[in-house]
Amino acid sequence: MSTSPCDTLSFDGRVAGCQRLAVVGAEPVGPYTLLRLERGGLEPGIPGQFFMLEAPGRLLPRPMSLCLAPPGELAFLIDPIGPGTRALCALRPGRAILALGPLGNGFDLELERPLLVAGGIGIAPMPYLAEALRHPPAVLGFRSAHHAQAARLLPGAEVVVEPRFVTDTLPDDPGDVLACGPTPMLEAIRALVPRAQLAWEAPMACGYGACYGCVVEIAGRYRRLCVDGPVLRDAA
Amino acid sequence: MSTSPCDTLSFDGRVAGCQRLAVVGAEPVGPYTLLRLERGGLEPGIPGQFFMLEAPGRLLPRPMSLCLAPPGELAFLIDPIGPGTRALCALRPGRAILALGPLGNGFDLELERPLLVAGGIGIAPMPYLAEALRHPPAVLGFRSAHHAQAARLLPGAEVVVEPRFVTDTLPDDPGDVLACGPTPMLEAIRALVPRAQLAWEAPMACGYGACYGCVVEIAGRYRRLCVDGPVLRDAA
Amino acid sequence: MKVPILNASGCLDALAAPGVARQLDAFVTKTVTPLAREGNPPPRIAETETGMLNSIGLQNPGLDAFARESLPQLAELAMPLWVSVGGFSARDYALICERLDGEGSVTVLELNLSCPNVEGAPETAAELVAAARDVTTKPVYAKLSPATRDVAESARAVADAGADGLSLVNTIRGLALDSSSRTKLAFGPGGYSGPGLRPIALACVHACAEAVDLPIVGMGGVSSADEAREVVAAGASAVALGTVLFSDPLAPGRIRVELESAGVASVPFSGREIHGLMRSSSFGDVLSTN
Amino acid sequence: MKVPILNASGCLDALAAPGVARQLDAFVTKTVTPLAREGNPPPRIAETETGMLNSIGLQNPGLDAFARESLPQLAELAMPLWVSVGGFSARDYALICERLDGEGSVTVLELNLSCPNVEGAPETAAELVAAARDVTTKPVYAKLSPATRDVAESARAVADAGADGLSLVNTIRGLALDSSSRTKLAFGPGGYSGPGLRPIALACVHACAEAVDLPIVGMGGVSSADEAREVVAAGASAVALGTVLFSDPLAPGRIRVELESAGVASVPFSGREIHGLMRSSSFGDVLSTN
Numbered sequence A, B: 001m002s003t004s005p006c007d008t009l010s011f012d013g014r015v016a017g018c019q020r021l022a023v024v025g026a027e028p029v030g031p032y033t034l035l036r037l038e039r040g041g042l043e044p045g046i047p048g049q050f051f052m053l054e055a056p057g058r059l060l061p062r063p064m065s066l067c068l069a070p071p072g073e074l075a076f077l078i079d080p081i082g083p084g085t086r087a088l089c090a091l092r093p094g095r096a097i098l099a100l101g102p103l104g105n106g107f108d109l110e111l112e113r114p115l116l117v118a119g120g121i122g123i124a125p126m127p128y129l130a131e132a133l134r135h136p137p138a139v140l141g142f143r144s145a146h147h148a149q150a151a152r153l154l155p156g157a158e159v160v161v162e163p164r165f166v167t168d169t170l171p172d173d174p175g176d177v178l179a180c181g182p183t184p185m186l187e188a189i190r191a192l193v194p195r196a197q198l199a200w201e202a203p204m205a206c207g208y209g210a211c212y213g214c215v216v217e218i219a220g221r222y223r224r225l226c227v228d229g230p231v232l233r234d235a236a
Numbered sequence C, D: 001m002k003v004p005i006l007n008a009s010g011c012l013d014a015l016a017a018p019g020v021a022r023q024l025d026a027f028v029t030k031t032v033t034p035l036a037r038e039g040n041p042p043p044r045i046a047e048t049e050t051g052m053l054n055s056i057g058l059q060n061p062g063l064d065a066f067a068r069e070s071l072p073q074l075a076e077l078a079m080p081l082w083v084s085v086g087g088f089s090a091r092d093y094a095l096i097c098e099r100l101d102g103e104g105s106v107t108v109l110e111l112n113l114s115c116p117n118v119e120g121a122p123e124t125a126a127e128l129v130a131a132a133r134d135v136t137t138k139p140v141y142a143k144l145s146p147a148t149r150d151v152a153e154s155a156r157a158v159a160d161a162g163a164d165g166l167s168l169v170n171t172i173r174g175l176a177l178d179s180s181s182r183t184k185l186a187f188g189p190g191g192y193s194g195p196g197l198r199p200i201a202l203a204c205v206h207a208c209a210e211a212v213d214l215p216i217v218g219m220g221g222v223s224s225a226d227e228a229r230e231v232v233a234a235g236a237s238a239v240a241l242g243t244v245l246f247s248d249p250l251a252p253g254r255i256r257v258e259l260e261s262a263g264v265a266s267v268p269f270s271g272r273e274i275h276g277l278m279r280s281s282s283f284g285d286v287l288s289t290n
Ligand SMILES: Cc1cc2nc3c(=O)[nH]c(=O)nc-3n(C[C@H](O)[C@H](O)[C@H](O)COP(=O)(O)OP(=O)(O)OC[C@H]3O[C@@H](n4cnc5c(N)ncnc54)[C@H](O)[C@@H]3O)c2cc1C
Pocket: A050, A062, A063, A064, A065, A066, A076, A077, A078, A079, A080, A081, A082, A083, A084, A085, A086, A121, A124, A125, A200, A201, A202, A203, A204, A230
């Protein structure tokens, strides 16, 4: 299958594309896979925004942060933790999948002293974010040396491997933290740096506000992470 | 996948095997496909008996008459009329499917002057039957010249193509007719030759008497074709 | 073949995704209850091998906020608007229908009589329909659950109680466990939708179409034009899309095009018209305008 | 983990396939009715994308022929024998249970209260259970339909009426159409079984296990050890296999081996024991004897 024509949809003012994109390649990066798709007519969007990707053989698409936007391509770093992500990691050139995006709210890039912090697959949005911020300092935490191979996607970053955690290495005055990673890590960072911009996760069915499945508690209310997030500040 | 060990099950006295069989090959024969499986520990059985073959991606197996039994193999001639038969025709070496059989009642071979009569995919059981009967005369009817290519599986047979029908060519004293084909053909033959042995079809879920899904009316009662047939005489 | 295509209630937010809503012949809101509801705790959704489960729990802003804030914005879409009405007693349903009876932008009131994620009302479906019927002149559609011994019986009851149409079907209760045997949804069970619900939905549409002479909006696992055709063949006059919208927000347009090119005129159409579709002078016209 | 494995009623003929039956901890007959039934006209089965439909229509030789011819042959299998009892009135159920109460080879009477392919009895499930309870001292299991607004309520009702256990669930009504919009089954609708029924069955087992303190035989779309584990985790004490037997007659043995090697001791077991399994001194023993 090859890339189809692009349809655009406006979500709450913002425009997203919906298009079948041909697979360019899928390369292992440690335990993860870097899935490269033809860009077609889709915009890469703002770092921290995500795309809903068709997972072949599954009913529901899966939300994925944009990892890299090489010319003519959109690339996603995927951790095969279940049926959908495994199906995405198994994609090969010759296949095409339906993609919807960019969706949600990305990171605010108007910053003085950005510091990128990521844990595990939370590194996914960082390469594209680092480009936009002209390669600010970054701290990456991984479960193992094998996982830490993904650090090659963010040259120059400081890498810590468990038992050490990224939060152990944060400077006293970390500046403008932009973070993505497992919930416990994000909560620890929020405790240390209340103003940090945090990219959260939740299971999503639609990614565009239709199902109310992705809610997280924000200021005592259940809000749709796909609409009000995934990047949140002073919240959640 | 490769061929698994064979388990045997006794059905009503008769023994059948249940085994995962590796695909040897799948060759087009006109519009049909000749699917060749490793024989494993399965018996080819009596001509007219059938096997339940796993149809990849489908919930239920599909009943198939044995077409040929070359050394070490079981071969089936399959007409791709729907999802299950299409899945079977799409099988390639490297795959293996669960097979159960031989099942049901085959043809009675104690005959004076056997005459094989088949219509369309009804040719499927004839090559194996012809071998057992040392190549008796045979009449084959087909919808088109393309379909008639299957006649090469039964060298020496008389072939008629629509608008002519096999029943047009039956001799006045046809002898011991053994027939397989579409229901209207079988009914026409039964009218002409009440003593004919006819191999009938019905949708089947299990093939071994478990579901009562395959019933046909015999002498005013609903009987399971997979147990009392598929070959019937003076009946249905 | 031309068939009105709606969304299934709770499967689309027309304000968040107006571009998706514009593909439809009518937009159906998420169920509105008298008071605001935060809904159930997450996780609220889980995929299964044959469908999905949800336990949203009727999260909605409540009648007042809906009428004050959402309705005016929905009116700007300038398309037929169905409001899904929910509650926990006949009084709740009457309260909402009475309040919305005066709203010109509301075309149809669809009574959600069957949400598997909240404790239902003590009254029977027929009593809830009767309560709504008393207080509004707008068309009232009864949305029934497939989880009943004889759905045709329920259909007759709501028809006698004054329903103008039926929406079939809602989700049925299902459960999924994870590898450590915990329920995948925080709430426990959830509403089962998608492909696995389709044969059940078809049976309900078929049974109700034979039992009553009301127009039916058929839904349940429809994801293609061919599946939409089957719903109509079973007796529906329109098709609603739910779960398929999550994987393909362009499904309504795609299915309409496929249906019209297929032109399966052979399909028996019940002849019963859905209420309040644009320029709904005749069934054919309804659609030639899309 | 050790779990008794039965067949689902109507999904195995132990006389036609004794080798399949011998893999089981108990054999459950196809439903027996007072009089012989020819059943529904073919086609009776159809595969769908998420399961299958059947409309066998309770074809069976009737009580007398069953007791006279089948029962003695089934007794020779020398394994626990469950007879599925069906009918069209409380008198029917009482008649059969009374007749079989004296049959030493019968271990359990399973009341089929829920066949979607025949018009059911006018009485409620509880009334049918009470009628059976009055005439037999054998364990009576109530087999419930998932097609009910609140299956836990039905479970409480049959428990109060004297049921010793529950079999959950029967098929739910479904419909499939062919490409020319005709029903695939001659009867029209049929009972939906297989993978698509599984989430619904799990929800019923879960709800009933919380509602009543009876042992539950769980079934519905189970085709693997992992799926059997989920049924037990949801609250069942045994698992019955139906549709999977059609594609894999060796499934019972395969699933038992997988379950035992998996040894998922973590799975919460309800502790309620299934009646009349061989040497059923303790749940563990029941199975170590297989
Ligand atoms: C905005 C957003 C961006 C994301 N970006 C990436 C990315 O770039 N790379 C990547 O590998 N993953 C990303 N994820 C997570 C990814 O979407 C999930 O891992 C995936 O949906 C799991 O699907 P599955 O079928 O493989 O596993 P499932 O069987 O669906 O789930 C496996 C386990 O993960 C949990 N889970 C399921 N969905 C999610 C989810 N959406 N978030 C968190 N936990 C979940 C389940 O509860 C279960 O415990 C992102 C999630 C969100 C919400």
